[in-house]
Amino acid sequence: MTVAKKVSVIGAGAIGAMFGGLIKHHQPETEVVLIARGDHGREMQQRGIVSLRGSWGQRDVPITASSDPAAVAGSDLILFTVKTQDTVATATQFADWIGDAIVVSLQNGINQHLLAPIVREENLLVGMTATNMSIDQPGVVTCNRSGVSVIGPASKRVTGATLDLANRTLAASQLPIEISDRILGAQYNKLLLNTMGYASVLSATDFLREGILDRDWRNQVALPILDEGLRVLAAANRSIERVGGMSDVFRFRRMLRTFNLPGFQVLVRNVLRGPLRLPSLKYSVYQDLMRNRPTEIDYVNGEVVRLANECHIDAPLNAEVVRLVHELESVDDVTFFSRREITERFRTVAGC
Ligand SMILES: NC(=O)c1ccc[n+]([C@@H]2O[C@H](COP(=O)([O-])OP(=O)(O)OC[C@H]3O[C@@H](n4cnc5c(N)ncnc54)[C@H](OP(=O)(O)O)[C@@H]3O)[C@@H](O)[C@H]2O)c1
Structure with missing residues (x-):
């Protein structure tokens, strides 16, 4: 498996919907599920589309959107992109469906200690992104800046194979991804x-x-x-x-x-x-x-x-x-x- 077969995005707002949408666009055979709520989530669910704007113009990407935690079951990789203040409540809500999935937190702040009690140590990756995305209207996400995103293992128990799969999967978005073994820094x-x-x-x-x-x-x-x-x-x-x-x-x-x-x-x-x-x-x-x-x-x-x-x-x-x-x-x-x-x-x- 070069990239994850099923990718779910928990908190598919600006960052998550853009990464998930771009992965689906460039790698259509990957099953991508966007978990979102509110007007933005409803719009994506009703249209079955996420609209991505950027230097490429606008792409309307057919997507599966849901607010049901069960929809992430069987994921190989979960991109975790809620706001930091929602980390514990959301991870707890989804805990039963995370299973063996690799979880990559792409959030601001330091979230590893919040996710560690819920995600298996060997599956937890964290990162930072220098991209800038915004939801301009429900279902429409704009990439204002496509800077680098750096991901790395939250603990020494994460294997090279896990890191490699996460790297390849996120890189399928065609946004620049780097790996660091000193991710906290x-x-x-x-x-x-x-x-x-x-x-x-x-x-x-x-x-x-x-x-x-x-x-x-x-x-x-x-x-x-x-x-x-x-x-x-x-x-x-x-x-x-x-x-x-x-x-x-x-x-x-x-x-x-x-x-x-x-x-x-x-x-x-x-x-x-x-x-x-x-x-x-x-x-x-x-x-x-x-x-x-x-x-x-x-x-x-x-x-x-x-x-x-x-x-x-x-x-x-x-x-x-x-x-x-x-x-x-x-x-x-x-x-x-x-x-x-x-x-x-x-x-x-x-x-x-
Ligand atoms: N946007 C950027 O350019 C940028 C850049 C670098 C880093 N970051 C970081 O990336 C993370 C995500 O930022 P963002 O701008 O993408 O935030 P965002 O647009 O608010 O996206 C998070 C989404 O998760 C949804 N959500 C929260 N809890 C949920 C739940 N239990 N079930 C379903 N959906 C849920 C939120 O819905 P509600 O709105 O209803 O709460 C929101 O739509 C943050 O840590 C941020 O600091 C963002």
Whole structure:
């Protein structure tokens, strides 16, 4: 078997429906089941189609969609893509049908300890994805950025054959997949990038096209949050695994610092907004706030705060992001802060 014969996606929202849909499109002989709910799930179920938009235009992929946990029975591979706050409840709901399937969690935050009590140790893989997907309307998913996804074993009991099958199956999507045996470090790499991205959501700022190109926001918000996260991870003895391209947190930090060099700001603005045409990222925290849903903030910036508490040190900037996102979550009609308000607030919190 070169790729899994039956693939189920538990939580086929933006990420899951895109991966599952692309696997089905490029590998039609694979049985793919998308588990989803709400308007999005109903739309896919009624039409029997998931619409995938990206650099390829639009593809309408015939698909099996369901909300019934029994539909995942007999899967060789399960892609687990619910939001982190839904991990335990959903895994528990599906536990009886997971069976011997390889489970690959492609979620933000650190989920292995949440899934470990439910998924067999030798079958659990976790990962991080630098792709960016959004549900633009029920049943229609857009790939805003097709960055690399890295997966790896959650424990030493995962065999090379299991890893190989997972790699081949996800690679059938034709999205870039890498394997890492130091996956926790790769997850922390992504988590730190997200701590800045999620801060940009506070002012509904487009992280790449506006945030990092704004000198004040870059120097008062992005770089200090990243430096704080790096300091906390070092104190907590969490190593960071380097990944390819600009998704590498150290390369990203160097790039932000380079933007401060005289003359670079204008050059960078012209190049990044012009020929390079940076993607417009729609962070899941933004998508959740717009849908009046709880966000994953406690598992991203909140993870930095948790580690800081463990080490008896402070992480005031990440704590402020968590606090402000919860403030936005608590109102029905979300009004974002202005970028200037956020910059001023962070200057105050940092005490400078
Ligand atoms: N979107 C991105 O670009 C991106 C990029 C990198 C990483 N990630 C990470 O990938 C993970 C998935 O993100 P996402 O943006 O794809 O989230 P999403 O669009 O909210 O997809 C998750 C889906 O799972 C559904 N779901 C949750 N519990 C369920 C259950 N018990 N039964 C059936 N369906 C259930 C949700 O339905 P409801 O909406 O009704 O809850 C939702 O449709 C997150 O950890 C996110 O941080 C996302």
